[in-house]
Amino acid sequence: MIPFLFALATSGFAGAADFRTVDEVMARFEKEPEVREVQEMVLQYSKTDPKYVNEWMSASRNAAWLPEISVAYDYDNGYGYDYAYDVNADGELDGSDVDNDHGMSVRAKWRFDRLVMSSDRIRVISESQDIVKLRDKVLEEITRLYFDRRRLQVDVLLAGGGDLKTQIKNEMRLQELTAQIDAYTGGRFSAAINEK
Amino acid sequence: MPRRGLLLLLLASASARAQDVPAPPDVAPAAPDALPERLGERFVWELRAPLGSGARAAALAVQPLAGGAWFVADERGAVWVTEDQGATWERTLRGNGSAADDELPDAETLLLEAEALRDEALDEAPAELEVTPGEVNGTVDAELDPEVEVEGDAGEAAGIAAAELVRQRGGGEAVLPVLWVDPATPESVFLGRADGVWRSTDSGRTWDEASRSSADDPQVTMFRRGADGVLIAGTVAGVRYSVDEGNTWIHAEDATDGARIYAITEEASSYWASTSRGLFRSANGLSWDRVALGESAEVRAVVPDPSWDNGFWVATASALHRTDDGGATFYVAGRQPLRGLRDMLHMDETGHLLAISDDGVWESMDGGVAWTTADRQLGDPDVRGVAVTDTGVVIVTPRGLWRLVAPRIVTSKSHIHEKSLSLPDSIRASVSRDEMDIDLLSLSKLGILAAFAPQLDLKFDYGASAARRTSFATLSTGDAYDGDWTIGAQLCWGGCGSTVVVEYDAVAPEIETADSMYVFDGKVFDEGEPIAAAANVAQRIRSYRRYLAEHVADAWLSRSRLVAEIPTVRTQPLREQVLHALQIQELDARLDALTNGDFTRSITRTTEESR
Structure with a gap:
């Protein structure tokens, strides 16, 4: 398999001398998903989007109206x-x-006390807490992975490939980070890179 | 050498340095090339990228190699490794008790056992938490602070609760994890934390549990090699030894029993143990004798003087002692108290001492007589570890790893004005997300409303009967049809189950649910006690809101500092500028994740030239 990420980061780039500003460096990664897009991918894949929790909360509130x-x-x-x-x-x-x-x-x-407070609603609130924690945790982790990967790409881009051992090490690390991001996004990250 | 000779040597050395030291460059390099004369005057502290995941750094170790890996342990004993001087981190060992975060108790399993365990489960909170005198002085009251989140099994929960209570109430110094790189084989790294000793033989990439903590093998506070390669560990209750690389520990009962060991230093053909009960000496590191210092105060560090054979300092909280004859006699070298002293190093130049404490970094240029602070731009004074690397001095505080760099001269004339969510607004945006709304469980209001809310029953009954009666005596047959319906409504408050009577036999009797149960967060509740369950959930929300507030504040402050540095960073190489921009972007993304995107939506930037 062609190590596409490493090729992306190195082929055609002569090194730091080709760039003058931060924006020029960042522009090299325009074809990759932005971090917020990746965060959205994670929310969709892990089903931890706030809309799901809001739907639960709404359902638990309105369910008490049903007799x-x-x-x-x-x-x-x-x-x-x-x-x-x-x-x-x-x-x-x-x-x-x-x-x-x-x-x-x-x-x-109709039990009107359940409109105010019910065990079902408390259960939903409790579950939503777990969802929030899980969401915060996976977003924290995916953000870290995304920027670890981007920093490595920048290093490869600006510092050059180095010797063969360093190139292989960088390539392996880049593939590892990409695979970790794919694991959190169900493969959507690599798919988005290939699409662009 | 007499003391007067030392003083003359110090003065001569200081004089020579004053003439030799070149002027600082206009734009200094990223790290000092050589150790400076006075760190606090010429250098400032720079926070490297934080560890992430809200980790609070607690210990530091570095491989004594050029470009070697650096290791940081957080308060729960998770280990983070960096091979690029802190620019990026990789966690290679999870913290003690981390698994409990991910593996909540199985509710169904608990329910199956709930009937039998109900009383025990509801009365699970410990009555009193005793803290080992060697660790902390005093006893902590049992009423658990509602902010303390108790997780995992009972023993672990008690440990976490105790550590948190100690930290919150300032009842003493909690025992932090400790990291140590074996200087003889730098790829071997040891970690001592609450659950035992962990060992890595591949520079921290993978870890194995070497031994577990127990009553006889308490938590390790330091490591070192003794005579014949024996591994020595200081613990919260004396010294232990291992001849199998930490798999098993030998408790040779000696004078250090019960003392918390801070450090063991080899100097003047002896080993010197700095402990909570004073200074101890050993010829081989295996048996110890107490050394009288003229006071009973604890000793925090023994610092060899490389420029003086058999000379070293002994640091206590109240004074700095000195010996010039290998410990035969001691005298007081300095009387300036160093509050919360944790460690002390001797730098390259004669008489240059560097001390870290929970009150910042201090240095002395005269062998400990006078001390000055060396904590410019150190945003967190709680310094927990220090190391000298090939790129300079690094320390760890709960916020992360800091390194000494030269202050940079601002040459840019443009200033960036940025308007974004303030810190209070950022925290508010995070904790007021829909799912975090504490008003959902406003117990006093909801409890009263629920108690007064009625139950409404609407009932509709219809009955029809047809009867045919035949009489052979009169040769007659008669049919009768009858039908009736009723509709009724009933409001009742409390005990409604027994007041509603359904007339038809076929209707099932009212079934009350008072005996059914459910589980929240490992605790069992009756269906009929939603307020108790709500209180439990509300406590979890409060605890997580507090965590979020700290987390957001940390990210917000780090981001503010980075934004303020933008003009300065423009003078640096392009790589540094890009990495700096990425750090800001990463913090933006983290804050967005915690505020549902409110943070980025609030940012407006303008750039203008200054006059």
């Missing part, structure tokens, strides 16, 4: 036969009756 509904139906079928007995004869059917009873009940119950 507990219970529906019941019962059916009662009763029948009976009446026999009349005479002393000189066998028993004879005298009469019969059949009853069909249908019953239906619908019940709706």
